[in-house]
Amino acid sequence: MKxxxxxxxxxxxxxxxxxxxxxxxAMRSINRExxxxxxxxxxxxxxxxxxxxxxxxxxxxxxxxxxxxxEPVTLLKSGKDVVLKFLxxxxxxxxxxxxxxxxxxxxxxxxxxDGTLQGYLEFLGLPYVGCDVLSSSVGMDKAVFKYVMxxxxxxxxxxxxxxxxxxxxxxxxxxxxxxxxxxYPMIVKPVNLGSSVGISKASNxxxxxxxxxxxxxxxxxxxxxxxxxxxxxxNCSVVGDADxxxxxxxxxxxxxxxILSYEDKYMSNSKxxxxxxxxxxxxxxxxxxxxxxxxxxxxxxKAVFKALGAAGVVRIDFIIDTDTDxxxxxxxxxxxxxxxxxxxxxxxxxxxxxxxRLISLAFRRSRNRDNLTFTIxxxxxxxxxxxxxxxxxxxx
Amino acid sequence: MILSAIAMIIAIISGLxxxxxxxxxxxxxxxxxxxxxxxxxxxxxxxVLVLRGFAMALAILAASFGENxxxxxxxxxxxVALYFGWKSASLNASSIKKLVWTARIKRMFAFSLVLLLLxxxxxxxxxxxxxxxLLTVLILLTIFPETLCVLSLTALKPVxxxxxxxxxSDAKKxxxxxxxxxxxxxxxxxxxxxxxxxxxxxxxxxxxxLHTPESFNTPMGVVRTIRESLRAxxxxxxxxxxxxxxxxxxxxCDIVHPDxxxxxxxxxxxxxxxKTVENVFKTKFELYDAVKAKDGLVFANGDNKIISDNADxxxxxxxxxxxxxxxxxxxxxxxxxxTFDIVLDKTKISVTTKLLGRHNVLNIVGAAxxxxxxxxxxxxxAFAISRLNPTEHRLExxxxxxxxxxxxxxxxxxxxxxxxxxNVLNSFxxxxxxxxxxxxVELGEKEFxxxxxxxxxxxxxxxxxxxxxxxxxxxxxxxxxxxxxxxxDMYIASSFMEAMEIYSTFADENTVVLLENDLPDxxxx
Numbered sequence: 066m067k068x069x070x071x072x073x074x075x076x077x078x079x080x081x082x083x084x085x086x087x088x089x090x091a092m093r094s095i096n097r098e099x100x101x102x103x104x105x106x107x108x109x110x111x112x113x114x115x116x117x118x119x120x121x122x123x124x125x126x127x128x129x130x131x132x133x134x135x136e137p138v139t140l141l142k143s144g145k146d147v148v149l150k151f152l153x154x155x156x157x158x159x160x161x162x163x164x165x166x167x168x169x170x171x172x173x174x175x176x177x178x179d180g181t182l183q184g185y186l187e188f189l190g191l192p193y194v195g196c197d198v199l200s201s202s203v204g205m206d207k208a209v210f211k212y213v214m215x216x217x218x219x220x221x222x223x224x225x226x227x228x229x230x231x232x233x234x235x236x237x238x239x240x241x242x243x244x245x246x247x248x249y250p251m252i253v254k255p256v257n258l259g260s261s262v263g264i265s266k267a268s269n270x271x272x273x274x275x276x277x278x279x280x281x282x283x284x285x286x287x288x289x290x291x292x293x294x295x296x297x298x299x300n301c302s303v304v305g306d307a308d309x310x311x312x313x314x315x316x317x318x319x320x321x322x323x324i325l326s327y328e329d330k331y332m333s334n335s336k337x338x339x340x341x342x343x344x345x346x347x348x349x350x351x352x353x354x355x356x357x358x359x360x361x362x363x364x365x366x367k368a369v370f371k372a373l374g375a376a377g378v379v380r381i382d383f384i385i386d387t388d389t390d391x392x393x394x395x396x397x398x399x400x401x402x403x404x405x406x407x408x409x410x411x412x413x414x415x416x417x418x419x420x421x422r423l424i425s426l427a428f429r430r431s432r433n434r435d436n437l438t439f440t441i442x443x444x445x446x447x448x449x450x451x452x453x454x455x456x457x458x459x460x461x
Numbered sequence: 462m463i464l465s466a467i468a469m470i471i472a473i474i475s476g477l478x479x480x481x482x483x484x485x486x487x488x489x490x491x492x493x494x495x496x497x498x499x500x501x502x503x504x505x506x507x508x509v510l511v512l513r514g515f516a517m518a519l520a521i522l523a524a525s526f527g528e529n530x531x532x533x534x535x536x537x538x539x540x541v542a543l544y545f546g547w548k549s550a551s552l553n554a555s556s557i558k559k560l561v562w563t564a565r566i567k568r569m570f571a572f573s574l575v576l577l578l579l580x581x582x583x584x585x586x587x588x589x590x591x592x593x594x595l596l597t598v599l600i601l602l603t604i605f606p607e608t609l610c611v612l613s614l615t616a617l618k619p620v621x622x623x624x625x626x627x628x629x630s631d632a633k634k635x636x637x638x639x640x641x642x643x644x645x646x647x648x649x650x651x652x653x654x655x656x657x658x659x660x661x662x663x664x665x666x667x668x669x670x671l672h673t674p675e676s677f678n679t680p681m682g683v684v685r686t687i688r689e690s691l692r693a694x695x696x697x698x699x700x701x702x703x704x705x706x707x708x709x710x711x712x713x714c715d716i717v718h719p720d721x722x723x724x725x726x727x728x729x730x731x732x733x734x735x736k737t738v739e740n741v742f743k744t745k746f747e748l749y750d751a752v753k754a755k756d757g758l759v760f761a762n763g764d765n766k767i768i769s770d771n772a773d774x775x776x777x778x779x780x781x782x783x784x785x786x787x788x789x790x791x792x793x794x795x796x797x798x799x800t801f802d803i804v805l806d807k808t809k810i811s812v813t814t815k816l817l818g819r820h821n822v823l824n825i826v827g828a829a830x831x832x833x834x835x836x837x838x839x840x841x842x843a844f845a846i847s848r849l850n851p852t853e854h855r856l857e858x859x860x861x862x863x864x865x866x867x868x869x870x871x872x873x874x875x876x877x878x879x880x881x882x883x884n885v886l887n888s889f890x891x892x893x894x895x896x897x898x899x900x901x902v903e904l905g906e907k908e909f910x911x912x913x914x915x916x917x918x919x920x921x922x923x924x925x926x927x928x929x930x931x932x933x934x935x936x937x938x939x940x941x942x943x944x945x946x947x948x949x950d951m952y953i954a955s956s957f958m959e960a961m962e963i964y965s966t967f968a969d970e971n972t973v974v975l976l977e978n979d980l981p982d983x984x985x986x
Contacts, residue, residue, distance in 0.1 A: 066638050066693040166694055428694055432665045436848060 078174030088171040168193040179205035192431035195377030204399040217372035224290040250292040255284030302405035312363035313408040317352035475546030476603030482549035483610035485560035516541035632687040649725030660828035666841035668696040678703030714751035724761040787830035794888040865972040898977035899929040916940025
């Protein structure tokens with residue numbers, strides 16, 4: 066008997082393609098002796114498909130052919146199980162529902178990584194890998210994430226935050242506030258996108274206006290923070306859950322631009338070596354920082370993980386202001402590109418073992434939830450009646 | 462001919478209706494003909510038997526001599542058959558535990574239907590003496606569906622046997638294809654079900670655990686659990702094993718091949734089939750033989766004299782005194798629950814649990830000992846124990862008036878259990894102790910003595926006593942008076958409502974009240 070794992074990837078997100086790369090990497094690395102793999106590809110329209118060809122990158126290059134061949138599917142609760150149901154069942158080639166034991170979301174960005182997919186799985190009652198609804202959604206909103214970090218007394222850069230409509234009405238006021246409270250150079254970010262999409266730096270008012278324009282085209286909510294001029298970016302991955310977690314070695318990604326752009330993250334090197342996702346980005350592992358700094362960052366990473374109530378594998382990005390040597394928590398990726406496997410391989414945890422660990426963490430969370438009491442076996446409804454007759458007896 | 466045919470159809474319908482009730486009872490007697498007969502013995506009245514016999518005689522007469530002679534008798538027969546059939550079926554429909562239409566019942570029902578139709582059609586078509594004999598059999602089977610029930614049970618035995626052996630080999634296949642799964646067998650004359658739940662909860666701190674649900678402790682119950690619920694990610698299967706005869710445990714072990722064992726007790730249970738306690742011991746230790754064949758660990762209750770006297774050295778004993786390697790000590794209770802230390806060989810953990818009573822302490826120690834040996838961290842064991850929940854109205858702790866603590870033991874109605882509950886009350890050291898009880902009922906001639914014992918025990922432990930019911934409480938009062946209990950601290954209430962009113966006059970935050978043997982809901986509102 067093998068555990069059946071549904072890898073869910075793609076989705077209505079700007080990081081759709083990256084998600085395909087991350088998922089294929091994971092499906093190719095998982096121990097097939099132990100797990101049966103069920104790929105569930107979600108199109109940019111949000112439709113779910115299954116196909117035997119989805120274990121490789123190649124077929125995804127010709128999406129039309131792939132989908133013409135693939136089976137439309139959905140996940141649904143059937144008895145005590147959650148099954149993958151084939152929607153276009155031909156009369157003579159009937160495909161049997163596949164019982165899914167655990168879901169493995171490998172999705173990036175809004176409409177999936179932000180708690181929406183997690184909520185769907187939670188609602189189905191299917192154990193799933195990674196962060197739960199709350200930590201996923203807080204992790205996706207860069208502003209709310211900062212508030213939570215501040216409450217947990219973890220170091221973050223100050224920011225101002227506003228809505229697109231608010232900006233349309235009183236842009237002068239907001240610009241003025243940004244200049245006064247933050248000061249140039251500034252970084253403008255849409256609050257809820259990963260992978261650096263829509264983020265830009267502004268050193269003067271004209272650039273700031275452009276930067277905000279760009280950001281509001283991606284999100285209704287925008288955040289402005291001070292751009293640290295002497296900056297090093299250091300990333301660190303954490304695996305575990307609220308009860309026990311550990312941090313990987315640190316990495317330092319190299320920047321072509323002043324900040325890490327989408328092209329840097331996923332597209333550099335892509336011509337020479339094919340799409341390898343985050344793993345192929347030019348980076349230094351372990352990061353060239355002192356032992357103490359590395360330890361400080363790893364401890365901070367675990368503290369962030371705990372404060373958020375995260376689970377599974379995440380990557381936390383830090384900024385070091387090299388003038389002051391101060392470390393700031395920049396953001397969290399609740400489902401990091403390539404699942405940060407390259408950081409764990411550098412920490413002596415092979416990818417297949419990392420995947421093993423993530424799946425057992427999923428079961429552990431589901432056990433812990435089952436051990437809590439969700440339903441209380443008294444039937445309150447039996448004593449309730451509505452309407453005029455006997456209204457006295459119907460008080461709750 | 463037409464009248465006969467109609468009568469036959471009515472007879473078949475009545476027979477099948479009657480059969481529903483018989484199958485219901487057969488099913489509830491686990492398909493054992495002998496137990497089913499036992500039920501029949503107590504539930505068939507002579508009058509009904511005579512009436513049905515009379516109807517049968519009339520019908521046989523008609524079948525033998527032709528319908529023209531005895532038209533009325535056929536009609537009468539059909540009416541009687543239909544009446545009883547209808548009545549039986551409605552008995553099933555109105556009972557709490559109705560017939561479950563399992564595959565087996567459906568097979569037996571189909572067999573009966575075909576048999577009756579065959580008898581009817583052949584009987585009418587063939588005619589003559591053979592026809593009469595066939596119709597007579599049909600009449601017998603329909604007016605006495607009990608016979609049809611036993612017939613279909615017996616006839617399908619070989620079929621069921623092959624189904625069962627298919628299910629068993631399928632379950633074995635599932636288990637052997639789950640590479641790393643560990644099977645833990647739990648058995649015992651009492652305590653095995655609670656221990657199963659406790660052990661599963663503790664193990665779930667580290668493993669994906671499957672346990673047999675409720676009372677699925679027969680070979681087929683175990684097989685069903687494996688076939689329906691075992692999954693690839695299951696790491697430990699906790700299997701409760703029940704026994705009523707020598708060899709029962711071995712039969713389950715041959716299916717699941719347990720890796721480790723927990724034997725909670727050996728006592729005088731099911732002696733009607735076991736005959737002697739030695740046989741009970743032998744049967745429970747069939748689990749030991751199976752586990753030792755795999756070099757596994759066997760844990761057993763060292764407080765149980767039969768076990769500690771007879772088990773060999775390879776059995777790891779656990780107990781509530783420090784003579785064994787695993788034991789509980791410093792047992793106490795506070796308003797947060799029972800607190801005690803568990804010594805796990807050289808490791809010691811302090812635990813708090815809402816499960817009260819020495820039997821629960823013992824079950825917890827046994828489960829903790831086994832879980833510890835399977836690598837569950839001591840801290841996690843303590844956490845899981847702190848999360849255990851009691852069964853409703855079984856030494857269940859609740860808040861009560863004026864911030865006092867209530868121990869609801871309303872469902873407890875056996876004498877030893879009540880005395881143990883008083884012991885539990887005694888373990889709440891430093892708190893003011895109160896009991897509210899009407900005493901025990903329905904114990905026959907032992908009742909007076911048992912209530913006297915309860916009264917005496919309560920008086921030795923409690924600061925205040927409230928007995929319920931003037932007449933009821935006489936033996937309780939007598940028992941209490943034997944200890945020179947101050948009459949000022951003893952109250953007699955006429956109802957629970959009144960008892961609670963009395964109680965609330967002296968209850969405070971440092972008071973614990975034991976409510977023994979009655980439902981508290983009525984006055985807690």
